[in-house]
């Protein structure tokens with residue numbers, strides 16, 4: 317059973333438009349901030365191609381809030397599209413590239429003012445590798461980041477791209493998004509594909525298995541994020557009602573281990589394939 321991220325918080329009443337100018341004035345940015353939408357796009361949920369959802373959390377406008385964006389730092393494969401949702405009721409926010417005060421603020425992407433209305437979101441596709449900081453122009457005291465990797469490994473049946481590559485350094489990244497793209501099964505976006513993901517630690521004998529579960533996509537590749545931490549291993553997703561990233565979070569990702577991640581297509585359109593479609597990929601973790 318996967319806990320489904322329903323984004324209930326996204327279902328919001330209509331924002332009070334007057335709050336927008338009031339908030340801007342209250343922090344003294346009204347005359348200096350460029351909030352015109354720049355690269356990237358605002359869109360409706362019906363045409364979202366994004367893989368990964370980041371939330372602007374309730375209370376983000378408060379300086380005491382531990383987070384403005386959650387997760388505050390992610391690592392994704394190149395060509396991933398990230399969508400930011402404004403879940404902070406009644407408060408406008410921005411998603412603006414760069415660090416506050418930097419000379420390149422907003423040149424890579426800039427949402428402009430995101431109203432806190434139902435399903436208000438901004439999306440951007442990361443097509444170059446690197447570490448990209450961003451912040452909210454209205455509340456510039458929390459800087460968040462997207463790390464983009466070109467790492468790619470080719471198996472017989474899958475191509476694996478990931479946010480960190482074959483070495484996941486916990487001291488830099490708390491989470492890493494993997495993307496399994498079948499090479500021998502056509503993706504038609506309609507025939508459901510069931511992926512069995514099994515994780516082994518320090519060996520591939522049965523006793524080394526630390527995780528196994530099935531994730532279904534609608535005839536798409538499988539984006540799945542590994543998240544370090546927590547007391548028990550949980551899975552959740554996908555980020556959008558039928559598409560986007562799944563997540564595996566748990567204490568199974570410990571320091572300095574050698575993991576094997578086995579991806580297998582266990583069903584195509586509800587039927588097991590005639591011959592096994594599976595690859596093993598190595599993932600080393602260092603602290």
Ligand SMILES: [Cu+2]
Pocket residue numbers: 376377384408409410452453454455
């Ligand atoms: Cu903000």
